[in-house]
Amino acid sequence: MERSHGAPTRGEARAPEVTPDTEPVTPPPVAGPGLLEGLEEGVVVCDRLGVVRAANPAARDLLPGLRVGEVVDVARCEVLARAVRDGGPDGFETVVEHPAGERHLRGRRGPTLDPNPPPPQPQDGDTTWYLRDVTGEHARADTLLAAQERAAFLAEAGRALHGVLHLDRTARRVVALAVPRLAARATLVVRHDDTVTWAAAELGGGRPRVGRLGATDLARVPALAAALAGECAGSPWLAEELAGLTGLEPATGPVRACPVPITGVVDALVLLTDPRSADGETSDDPLTTAEEDLLSSYVARAGTALAAAALHEEQAHLGAVLQESLAAPRLPSTPGIAWGAAYRPARETMRVGGDFYEVVGGRTEDAPAAFLLGDVCGKGIEAAVLSGRVRQSWHALRLLEDRPGRLLTLLNTALLDAVATRDESPRFATMVLGDARPTGDGSVALRLATGGHPPPLILRADGEVEPVAVSGMLVGGIREARFGEAEVVLAPGDTCLLYSDGVVEARGPGDFFGEERLAAVLPRCAGAPAPVLCEQLEQTVVAWLDGHDHDDVAMLAIQAPSSRSVA
Amino acid sequence: MTTASPPSTDPGALRAAYLERLADADEPGAVAVALDALDAGADPETVLLDVVAGAQREIGDLWASGEWTVVQEHVATHISERVVAAVARRAPARPPAGLGTVAVACLDGEWHGLPARLLAEVLARHGWSVEFLGASVPAAQLASHVHRVGPDVVAISSSLPSRLPAARRMVEACRATGTPVLAGGAAFGEDGRWARAVGADGWAPDARAAAAMLAADPDGPWFADRTDEDATPGSSADRSAREEQAVLHARRGELVHLAAASARTGIEETPEDLADDLGHLVDFLAAAVFVDDPSLFDGFVRWVGTVSIPEGLRTDEVAPALDALAAALADSPRTVRLLRDARSALGIGGGPSTPAG
Numbered sequence: 001m002e003r004s005h006g007a008p009t010r011g012e013a014r015a016p017e018v019t020p021d022t023e024p025v026t027p028p029p030v031a032g033p034g035l036l037e038g039l040e041e042g043v044v045v046c047d048r049l050g051v052v053r054a055a056n057p058a059a060r061d062l063l064p065g066l067r068v069g070e071v072v073d074v075a076r077c078e079v080l081a082r083a084v085r086d087g088g089p090d091g092f093e094t095v096v097e098h099p100a101g102e103r104h105l106r107g108r109r110g111p112t113l114d115p116n117p118p119p120p121q122p123q124d125g126d127t128t129w130y131l132r133d134v135t136g137e138h139a140r141a142d143t144l145l146a147a148q149e150r151a152a153f154l155a156e157a158g159r160a161l162h163g164v165l166h167l168d169r170t171a172r173r174v175v176a177l178a179v180p181r182l183a184a185r186a187t188l189v190v191r192h193d194d195t196v197t198w199a200a201a202e203l204g205g206g207r208p209r210v211g212r213l214g215a216t217d218l219a220r221v222p223a224l225a226a227a228l229a230g231e232c233a234g235s236p237w238l239a240e241e242l243a244g245l246t247g248l249e250p251a252t253g254p255v256r257a258c259p260v261p262i263t264g265v266v267d268a269l270v271l272l273t274d275p276r277s278a279d280g281e282t283s284d285d286p287l288t289t290a291e292e293d294l295l296s297s298y299v300a301r302a303g304t305a306l307a308a309a310a311l312h313e314e315q316a317h318l319g320a321v322l323q324e325s326l327a328a329p330r331l332p333s334t335p336g337i338a339w340g341a342a343y344r345p346a347r348e349t350m351r352v353g354g355d356f357y358e359v360v361g362g363r364t365e366d367a368p369a370a371f372l373l374g375d376v377c378g379k380g381i382e383a384a385v386l387s388g389r390v391r392q393s394w395h396a397l398r399l400l401e402d403r404p405g406r407l408l409t410l411l412n413t414a415l416l417d418a419v420a421t422r423d424e425s426p427r428f429a430t431m432v433l434g435d436a437r438p439t440g441d442g443s444v445a446l447r448l449a450t451g452g453h454p455p456p457l458i459l460r461a462d463g464e465v466e467p468v469a470v471s472g473m474l475v476g477g478i479r480e481a482r483f484g485e486a487e488v489v490l491a492p493g494d495t496c497l498l499y500s501d502g503v504v505e506a507r508g509p510g511d512f513f514g515e516e517r518l519a520a521v522l523p524r525c526a527g528a529p530a531p532v533l534c535e536q537l538e539q540t541v542v543a544w545l546d547g548h549d550h551d552d553v554a555m556l557a558i559q560a561p562s563s564r565s566v567a
Numbered sequence: 568m569t570t571a572s573p574p575s576t577d578p579g580a581l582r583a584a585y586l587e588r589l590a591d592a593d594e595p596g597a598v599a600v601a602l603d604a605l606d607a608g609a610d611p612e613t614v615l616l617d618v619v620a621g622a623q624r625e626i627g628d629l630w631a632s633g634e635w636t637v638v639q640e641h642v643a644t645h646i647s648e649r650v651v652a653a654v655a656r657r658a659p660a661r662p663p664a665g666l667g668t669v670a671v672a673c674l675d676g677e678w679h680g681l682p683a684r685l686l687a688e689v690l691a692r693h694g695w696s697v698e699f700l701g702a703s704v705p706a707a708q709l710a711s712h713v714h715r716v717g718p719d720v721v722a723i724s725s726s727l728p729s730r731l732p733a734a735r736r737m738v739e740a741c742r743a744t745g746t747p748v749l750a751g752g753a754a755f756g757e758d759g760r761w762a763r764a765v766g767a768d769g770w771a772p773d774a775r776a777a778a779a780m781l782a783a784d785p786d787g788p789w790f791a792d793r794t795d796e797d798a799t800p801g802s803s804a805d806r807s808a809r810e811e812q813a814v815l816h817a818r819r820g821e822l823v824h825l826a827a828a829s830a831r832t833g834i835e836e837t838p839e840d841l842a843d844d845l846g847h848l849v850d851f852l853a854a855a856v857f858v859d860d861p862s863l864f865d866g867f868v869r870w871v872g873t874v875s876i877p878e879g880l881r882t883d884e885v886a887p888a889l890d891a892l893a894a895a896l897a898d899s900p901r902t903v904r905l906l907r908d909a910r911s912a913l914g915i916g917g918g919p920s921t922p923a924g
Contacts, residue, residue, distance in 0.1 A: 163743035166717030173745065207786055316715040509820035528638050529594075532645045536638065539678050542703070546819060 004040070025415070028499055042131030044085045045113070046072050059131050062105060063096065080107055084127065093134075104138045118512050150294045157298055161305035165312040167192065171199035171506040172208040174270065174302040179203055182295060183272035185251055187242055188302070190268040191215060191228055193309040200400035211246060227257050228267045242271060258295060260303030266310045270299055281315050301419045318382075324385040326352040328554075331360035336438025340530030340557035342538040346379045346502075346550060351380075354383025355500045358391050358397075366437070370398050373498040373556045374431025374453065379381050385554075386427055389418060390475075394433065404434045404449030405485040408475065412483075415476035428474045432456055432498045436558050445562040449485045452500055454515075459533070461493025461562060463523035468496070493562035495530060496515040497522070502551035503537070508544040517544075530557040576609040578617035586622045591644040592705055597646050598653045611658040612692060615685050616774055619647050619654075623681060631873075651684055664694030668717035672700040672709055674725035674754065675733040682752060682774075683724035689774040690722075693782060706733065710740035719785065721746050722777060725754035728761065728867070729850035732812055732857050735765040742766065747787035751777055756863070764792060764858035808859055811899040815853035821825055822849050822892060829891035830884035840878035844871060845888060848880070854894070856901050861908050868909045886913055 036043045036302045037469040042059030046052055050071045060066050066075040073081045079094045091108040093199035140155030157177050164170045171188050178186035179201045186343055187200040196217045201208035218225040223235035224242060238257055243250035251273040260268040276291060332338040345353030357373040372394050376386045393414045394407075401407045408431075430452035448456060452474040453468045490496060499518075521540050525533040534555045541553060575581060581604050588597035601614050626643050629635040635643075671687040673680050680702030687699040698716060700709065713721060721741045723734060731754060735759065741748045750762035751771045759770025769789025771777035780789050815822070823845045827837040830845070837845075854865035868889070871880055880888065893906040 160745065164745060165714040166744065169717045169744065169746075312714060316711075320715060524638055528642050529645055532638070532641045535645070535678075536641055542676075547816070 026368045040132070042129075042133075043110070044072065044080070044129040044131065046127055046129070048125045053126060059129075062098070062131050062133055063102060064099065077105065078089075079549035080129065080131075083107070083109070084129070097226040102135075103133055104135045106134045141432070146290065150290060153177075153294065154297050156300070157301050161301055164305065165309050165316075167306070167309045167313050168199070168210050168212075170305050170309040171208055172201075173199050174306070175199045175201035175208045176445060177206075177302075178270065178272065178298070181276075182298065183256075183275040185273035187246065187251075187271045187273075188268060189224065189228060189242070189245075189271070190266050190306055190310075191218070192266045192313075196245075198242075199246055200246060209246075209248070213245065220391040224269070227259060228269050230262065230267070237457075238271060239273070258299045260299050260306065263303050265305035265307040267304075268303055268306050270302060277348075281452070298517040303564050322381070322384075323352050326388050328356070329358060331359055332369070334361040334436075336442075336561070337369055337436050337444055338530040338559040338561045340532070340534040340555075340559065342534040342553070344502075344538060344542070344550070344553040345384075346552050353380065353552035354378050354387055355502060355552035356387040356391055357498070357554055357556045358394060359556070360395070367381055368402070368435035368437040368447075369478045370402075370433070370435045371498075371556060371558065372431060373500065373554060374429050374433075375500045375502070375552065376427060376429040377552070378427075379552065386429075390429055390431070392413065393418075402435065404447050405483055408433060408449045408451050408472070408483040409481075412475050412477075412481050413479065416479055419476070428452070428476045430501075430538045431475055437524075438560075442560060444494075444558070446488040446490060446496055446558065447485070447486065449483050449554065451481065451483045452477075454499060454504065456488075457497045457499075457519065457522065458488060458490070459497060459522045459524060459526060461491065463526035465519045465522045487560075490558070492560050493527060495532070495533060495557050495559040497537075498556045498558075499537075500552060500554040502553035503541055503555065506541045506545050506550050506553065507548060508546050509548070513541055513544050525543065527562065529561075530559040533557050533559075568854040573654040576604060576607050576613075577690055578609075578621070580585055581609070581614070582621045582625075582685065583617045585618050587624055589622060589626065589646055592639075592642050592646070594646045594649055594917065596918065598650050601650045601654050602657050602777070605654065606659050606820070611654055612775075613691060614654055615651065615688055619650055620682065620685050620774075623647055630742055633877075644679070647681055648684065651681070655688060660691040661694070663691070663696035666694045666696075666781075668696045668698060668716065669720045669722055669781070670698045670700060670709075670712060670716065670718040671722045671724065672712075672737070673702045674727075674737065675705050676703055676730050677725040677727055677733075677754070678702050679726055682726065683722075686722060686724060686751065686774040686777060689778055690781070693778045694807060695781070704737075706736040706740050709737050710743075712743050713746055717744075718746060720749055720781065722749045722751060724750075724752045725765070726752050726755070728754045728863050729847060729854045730754055731761055731765055731854040731863075732816070734762075734767070735857070738766040749777060749787065749789065750781065756860075758911070761858045761860065761863065764860065808857055808901060811902050812853045812857040814847055814896070814899055815856065815902065818895075819846065819849050822895060825895050826888040826891045830888040838878035841880055843879035847871070849892070852905060855905055856899075861905050864905050865909050865912055868913070886910060889913075 036056035039056055039058055042062045043056045044052060044059045044066065045054040046246050052066060052068050052070060052072050055068055063077055064073040066214045072084050077094065077096050079092045083092060093104065093106045095102050096105050097446045102415065107129055110130055113126040113128060158494045159179060159555060160173050163169065164173060167190070171190055174188050175186040180203050185200070196213040196215055196218060197210065198213070199210045200210050218228070221241035221244065223237040224245065227235065227238060234257065239251045239255040253274040254270045258270045258272065258276040260270065299393055314423070327343065328343040339359055341357055343355065343357070345355070347353065354376045357371070359369065361369045361372045372391070374387070374390060376383050376390060378386070383401050390411065393411055397410045397414065398407055401410055415427065415429065432448060432450045432453045434446055434448035448468060448470060449472070450470050451472040455470055458466045458468060468486050468488055470484040470486040473481040475481065488496060504513055504515050504518055521537065525536050528536065534557050537555060538553065585597055585600045588600055597684070598885070601618065604618065605611060605615050618886060623644065626635060626640055630637065630640045633717060671683050671684045671690070683702070684699060687697045691697045698718060700711070700712060711719070711807050723737055725734065734750065738748050747768040749769045749771060750759065750765070750767040751773070753772050755762035762770035767786040769780060771780050822835065823842055826845045826848070827841055848867065851867035854863055855861060868885060871885065889906050889910045893903050893910070896902045896906070
């Protein structure tokens with residue numbers, strides 16, 4: 001039993017002739033414990049005074065300075081020496097010098113050895129230490145942490161970039177993400193059509209700066225232009241040219257150009273100053289490779305986001321121009337007449353729809369003002385485009401024909417002719433049009449004609465509501481269509497309300513808003529200026545809808561101002 | 568056309584003169600008060616905020632006390648909008664100083680556009696380029712604007728806490744693009760606490776404060792202790808709050824009907840004013856559930872009885888209305904808790920009450 005524990009060491013084990021500095025209480029044993037030989041963990045046994053009494057090969061491998069029979073200090077592992085001597089920590093981690101490079105060492109105190117059984121000739125108070133090389137563990141943990149950090153960075157980049165559809169803002173985010181993770185300073189140059197956008201972020205430099213230039217400015221910076229086009233990104237002139245282009249301080253330090261992968265929409269280039277991974281450094285080091293992968297993933301994400309933003313910007317601009325031309329017009333200021341209007345398209349993000357109104361003030365003092373309110377079938381941009389056609393035709397035709405009934409007949413013909421020139425299915429419209437002439441005594445004389453549209457309502461100053469008895473056939477349906485005409489005089493304070501069927505067909509929880517409710521709500525607005533009346537009605541209708549979808553809603557109020565208010 | 572008093576620059580006197588013109592629905596007179604004050608050397612910001620906005624606040628009180636009708640209030644607001652435009656023409660803001668762009672929008676369902684309009688005017692005077700999107704802006708419209716124009720900051724305004732769920736949608740639309748949101752107006756609570764609850768990056772009590780905050784820090788967040796977690800929806804508490812709020816929204820019409828039947832017995836059709844008040848009650852309840860703050864609902868319950876609307880909810884009708892709602896919403900624990908708390912705070916009777924009669 002005892003022998004098996006205290007097996008002799010191999011021949012090369014240190015003999016006791018190496019005299020220790022201190023006097024050992026007992027002669028050092030010749031051999032280490034045999035059982036410990038095969039342990040991967042290093043085991044060191046020291047006596048009370050810190051003399052190494054035994055050390056297995058693993059321990060000697062980890063601490064080449066370790067000598068059996070000498071004080072543990074010669075192993076040059078300070079924390080171990082302290083732990084042995086002072087009864088210090090029961091476990092530790094430290095870094096030790098080793099011929100093969102630094103080693104991470106984790107130690108823990110073993111049991112204090114009992115004199116029975118040996119190994120080796122145990123003495124009262126002997127301690128045992130197990131030592132293990134955790135360098136690999138550390139390296140794996142470091143690699144894992146670094147990989148997690150890279151994944152987190154890319155996830156953050158994805159999150160930050162995917163929600164943005166505005167080019168400048170995307171550009172700002174691209175550079176902000178790069179600092180300080182990828183470099184001390186990042187500059188982005190994006191070319192989209194005729195515009196060059198740049199953005200720059202700097203460590204401690206606050207909010208990223210953004211600027212725009214014409215594509216012609218690129219002629220001044222040939223190296224940058226070449227890099228942007230994906231040719232030769234390694235020119236030494238890049239930093240200087242970039243400073244010239246952006247007006248920013250030229251970068252000091254190495255610059256690395258990273259062109260984004262071809263997107264087909266934008267050309268873009270990220271320039272990193274003092275980059276974490278240097279250019280062209282071909283290395284087998286997995287860390288370097290991983291950093292390179294990170295950089296190219298980041299650049300690819302930036303490219304996708306920039307392309308998406310540029311495309312969206314292009315489309316949004318197109319839409320905005322179209323919307324602007326089709327949006328509800330401003331109301332003129334007409335002496336003796338007060339106008340009010342409300343407009344709420346079915347697709348509220350679009351601001352345009354199939355309902356429309358137009359008002360043109362008289363060119364001279366006593367010339368009548370002309371107005372039009374209508375509804376083409378359909379919703380959204382298609383309907384808006386058709387409404388544009390109707391409105392333009394009205395603008396032109398009303399110059400030639402001022403009698404409302406005749407004008408409506410001309411519009412009917414124009415619509416039918418326009419449809420006939422294209423492969424379009426018939427497009428109908430309903431509308432009320434007419435003119436308004438102040439009579440000089442505060443009243444306003446209206447002439448109206450209608451085709452297929454809900455009849456206008458007159459709200460008298462005293463709150464009485466009466467529909468104008470006029471009706472007619474759809475506009476754009478058949479050539480022989482007949483349209484009704486009417487004349488109305490508005491006394492001061494009276495209002496004529498034209499509205500589209502989106503008002504009465506507004507469907508709340510349960511029921512349509514309906515003509516009766518409209519007529520019941522109106523008296524409350526008696527005496528209110530025309531714009532307030534329309535605003536009130538719009539609110540009432542939207543409240544009725546209670547968040548439900550609705551058709552286009554349009555209203556136009558024509559008012560003979562009461563003596564107090566002035567148009 | 569002319570004001571009776573000589574031009575003065577004292578805000579208090581101006582406000583009184585201005586309010587008098589509004590009470591008379593006298594647009595030219597009101598415009599004259601403002602422009603004369605400018606000509607006499609008054610600061611445009613003072614005219615906008617202390618005279619116009621100040622008078623509008625007083626009008627709100629006049630309406631709440633039943634002295635003014637809704638239409639009178641609307642006419643006055645309409646005149647004030649004209650006055651703001653006239654002031655902007657007479658004393659235009661200097662061109663933008665390159666500080667950046669702010670988009671100013673009212674919450675969806677907030678029709679009082681004037682405070683936001685005034686904020687837009689004030690910010691323009693502080694060197695910002697301002698896009699005013701108007702009253703009641705749908706979240707989708709704000710989102711498409713933010714994507715298209717890319718403002719540096721979005722300022723949202725509302726006076727009605729019942730619009731807070733809409734605020735959350737708008738804040739989320741902006742945050743997806745990384746645009747900071749500054750909230751303003753009474754909707755967000757006296758100290759702006761509900762601005763935090765809906766995920767906004769800051770809150771300003773009024774236009775002057777907003778201008779000062781943006782001048783000090785154009786990027787936000789302005790809440791000092793704001794973390795990104797605050798703005799990240801998805802906690803289970805947050806989800807259940809949203810679900811209960813959605814239930815209230817979906818059943819709004821039915822709940823109003825039930826509450827009306829309990830609150831006022833023996834009526835054939837619910838008077839419109841009563842339905843309006845009960846609709847507000849449900850909206851405030853939904854908002855309180857949404858931001859998880861009983862004080863939001865309690866505040867409204869205390870207030871609703873004090874407003875003099877002819878056919879509106881009367882003080883003695885509040886308790887039966889709350890009981891009816893609690894009975895109908897038994898599946899929504901948060902909502903029921905809020906209703907019970909508000910009910911016991913009323914201090915009238917206890918337990919299920921017999922309908923008031």
